[in-house]
Amino acid sequence: MSEATGLLREPWEYFERQRGAGKFGIWVFVASEVLFFGALMLTYTVCRIDHQNAFAAAGRETNIWYGTLNTAILLTSSLTMAVASQAAAAGHHSRRLVISCLASTAALGLGFLVVKAFEYKEDIDKHLVPGAQFALHEVGAQLFFGLYWLITGVHAIHLTIGIVLVVRLALLGQLGKLQLDENPEVEVTGLYWHLVDIVWIFLYPLIYLPGRAS
Amino acid sequence: MSSEGAKLDRNVWKLWRRNGAIWAALLVLLTLSLALAYVPMGLLTPAAGIVIAVAKAGLVILLFMELARAKPLLRLAALSGVVFLTALFALTLADVLARQ
Numbered sequence: 001m002s003e004a005t006g007l008l009r010e011p012w013e014y015f016e017r018q019r020g021a022g023k024f025g026i027w028v029f030v031a032s033e034v035l036f037f038g039a040l041m042l043t044y045t046v047c048r049i050d051h052q053n054a055f056a057a058a059g060r061e062t063n064i065w066y067g068t069l070n071t072a073i074l075l076t077s078s079l080t081m082a083v084a085s086q087a088a089a090a091g092h093h094s095r096r097l098v099i100s101c102l103a104s105t106a107a108l109g110l111g112f113l114v115v116k117a118f119e120y121k122e123d124i125d126k127h128l129v130p131g132a133q134f135a136l137h138e139v140g141a142q143l144f145f146g147l148y149w150l151i152t153g154v155h156a157i158h159l160t161i162g163i164v165l166v167v168r169l170a171l172l173g174q175l176g177k178l179q180l181d182e183n184p185e186v187e188v189t190g191l192y193w194h195l196v197d198i199v200w201i202f203l204y205p206l207i208y209l210p211g212r213a214s
Numbered sequence: 215m216s217s218e219g220a221k222l223d224r225n226v227w228k229l230w231r232r233n234g235a236i237w238a239a240l241l242v243l244l245t246l247s248l249a250l251a252y253v254p255m256g257l258l259t260p261a262a263g264i265v266i267a268v269a270k271a272g273l274v275i276l277l278f279m280e281l282a283r284a285k286p287l288l289r290l291a292a293l294s295g296v297v298f299l300t301a302l303f304a305l306t307l308a309d310v311l312a313r314q
Contacts, residue, residue: 020285020287023284023288024287024288024291027288027291027292028291028294030291030292030295031291031292031294031295031296031298032295033295034295034296034299035295035298035299035302038295038299038302038303039302042302042303042306045303045307046306046307046310049310049311064248068244068248071244072241072244075237075240075241075244075270076237078237078240078274078278079233079234079236079237079278081278082233082236082277082278083229083230083233086229086233086280087226087229090225090229092222092225092226093222094222094225094226097226190279191279194274194275194278194279197274198271198274198275201267201270201271201274202264202267202271204244204247204263204267205247205251205260205263205264205266205267206263208251209247209248209251209259209260209263210260212251212252212259213251213252213253213254213255213259214254
């Protein structure tokens with residue numbers, strides 16, 4: 001508690017109140033993001049109900065290895081983020097552990113973006129961008145790839161913001177300009193990071209798995 | 215000082231063991247989801263993908279995000295997203311699936 005008092009900000013009288021308010025705020029934000037991505041996934045669902053065969057054919061064109069690798073990368077980044085967040089919250093004076101876990105999280109996030117960039121390059125080469133040059137002829141396949149570019153693009157923007165937030169914490173912690181032990185900023189950033197992971201967990205079966213069995 | 219160091223090591227080991235087990239379960243579910251996608255089971259094939267995604271998200275939300283031991287206010291805030299999402303899907307699909 002004595003260490004945490006350095007982290008107390010206006011308008012809170014007690015550190016526990018401040019911490020609770022931060023967590024409550026990010027959970028409300030997470031709920032609003034659930035609705036944002038949920039609306040996009042609902043649009044996908046309605047389009048898929050109307051064009052089942054086209055969505056199966058389009059899903060087969062995605063690169064399942066890039067998709068699976070990226071899912072594993074994000075799940076692993078959630079592990080390092082969870083350890084960083086819990087170690088910081090427990091106040092074990094484990095500054096080195098928190099910083100190295102934050103750095104690993106950011107590196108895994110960057111790795112995801114690099115794999116995604118290779119995948120986007122392949123998609124563009126295969127003419128999977130909706131438009132006059134589009135490769136597939138099934139009616140509705142362009143809807144799949146329209147949603148693919150939109151949703152994965154918005155997800156990548158979210159992930160980029162997450163990387164910036166995590167790198168900020170790691171850098172300030174390393175430079176000694178921010179106390180990471182018991183700092184709610186680590187937990188709040190972690191909750192945002194897990195949200196981005198959860199969105200991808202649902203995108204994986206929607207984008208990469210359709211049409212594999214047929 | 216050395217006993218304090220040993221205590222820290224023990225705590226760190228506990229952290230990795232607990233979260234590592236969740237991570238391993240997540241990777242097993244990912245592999246299962248990938249394998250099941252190639253098994254022709256009609257509508258059950260896409261359903262399996264979604265059910266496994268729900269299980270994975272459940273692990274992340276309850277254990278990594280620690281909602282399982284969070285205060286009721288936080289659970290309520292988290293639940294609100296799911297409640298409105300359910301309404302969104304239920305009302306839209308009630309229309310779409312009832313057409314023709």
